[in-house]
Amino acid sequence: MTIKDDTIYPEKKRRYILPLLFLLTGTVICAAFGFTGNENFDLAKRQILLRNIGHEILLHAGDSTSRVLPIQEIAPHEYQIRFENEFSFETDSLVKIIRQSLEKDPLAKDYIVNVLNCSGKDILFGYSIFQQKQNNIVPCLGRRQPRACYLVSIKFQNKAFTPINKAYLIGGLSVFAFIGLLAVRPLRTRRSRGAGADTNAGVMKIGDTLFEPGKRQITISGITTELTPKENKLLKIFADATGNLIERQRLQKEIWEDEGVIVGRSLDVFISKLRKKLEGDASIQIVNVHGKGYRLQINDTII
Numbered sequence: 001m002t003i004k005d006d007t008i009y010p011e012k013k014r015r016y017i018l019p020l021l022f023l024l025t026g027t028v029i030c031a032a033f034g035f036t037g038n039e040n041f042d043l044a045k046r047q048i049l050l051r052n053i054g055h056e057i058l059l060h061a062g063d064s065t066s067r068v069l070p071i072q073e074i075a076p077h078e079y080q081i082r083f084e085n086e087f088s089f090e091t092d093s094l095v096k097i098i099r100q101s102l103e104k105d106p107l108a109k110d111y112i113v114n115v116l117n118c119s120g121k122d123i124l125f126g127y128s129i130f131q132q133k134q135n136n137i138v139p140c141l142g143r144r145q146p147r148a149c150y151l152v153s154i155k156f157q158n159k160a161f162t163p164i165n166k167a168y169l170i171g172g173l174s175v176f177a178f179i180g181l182l183a184v185r186p187l188r189t190r191r192s193r194g195a196g197a198d199t200n201a202g203v204m205k206i207g208d209t210l211f212e213p214g215k216r217q218i219t220i221s222g223i224t225t226e227l228t229p230k231e232n233k234l235l236k237i238f239a240d241a242t243g244n245l246i247e248r249q250r251l252q253k254e255i256w257e258d259e260g261v262i263v264g265r266s267l268d269v270f271i272s273k274l275r276k277k278l279e280g281d282a283s284i285q286i287v288n289v290h291g292k293g294y295r296l297q298i299n300d301t302i303i
Helices: 013-030 037-060 091-102 166-172 175-195 228-238 248-256 266-278
Strands: 070-076 078-081 087-090 111-117 123-129 142-147 150-156 205-207 209-212 217-220 223-227 245-247 284-289 291-298
Touching: 037 078, 037 087, 037 091, 087 091, 091 111, 091 123, 175 284, 205 228, 209 228, 217 266, 228 248, 228 266, 228 291, 245 248, 248 266, 248 291, 266 284
Parallel strands: none
Antiparallel strands: 070 078, 078 150, 087 142, 111 123, 111 150, 205 209, 209 217, 217 223, 245 291, 284 291
């Protein structure tokens, strides 16, 4: 009689589990030896940068004596700059001051700024800055805001507060983690080679346009055009519901839901840009249904 030993893993499972154990062990050892020091230093540096932003805002308002109050972290990756006294500001100057200060932090590339009254309920001015500059939304420039009590809130993308140091990845990892990485890589390479990825997978045909959401590009009459992430999301929503009315609220929520407050007519701006990139295909039309939303129409026939 043969007894089956369920405690022995097949060879295929061992090839995956052992490298992962190496990687986990190395990561725990690195954490135990205090590799969070650089992260704490970077967070302290950002606190100073944020206080300097408040200082520069007051100087530009002609106030060189009032205090910038302690910086508050009001939510994960979101900080609030508070002031002792009222002041006035110009929107252009505020944008410039914050941009120049945050340029000193190479990890803070994507962020959203909101200026609120001191009750914290009303957003009086706001804008967003991204590493991909075509996605920037900076409305209401050239306007001076009256003297009042203001709070300045700056929200960073998560990656901006997850410091990654090259020395940590190369020299700081323990021998165990490094071995784990080397062991996992060949397995991933073999798996990707065996998959036989279809280069045509994920291609959608809209009218006479070929749309590849995975590559963020469209092809019209043999000419390929790149789409921004937001344009890509918009077209994917339209393509999945051709002929149907898509409400403005849904588009705003799905496109900007991870980026805080949408300001002004941002949606209309991106619709206009998407229309321009699709204008080479006469069979496609993005129709504005006044007060409700938009509809992707093909061959002038609503499905």
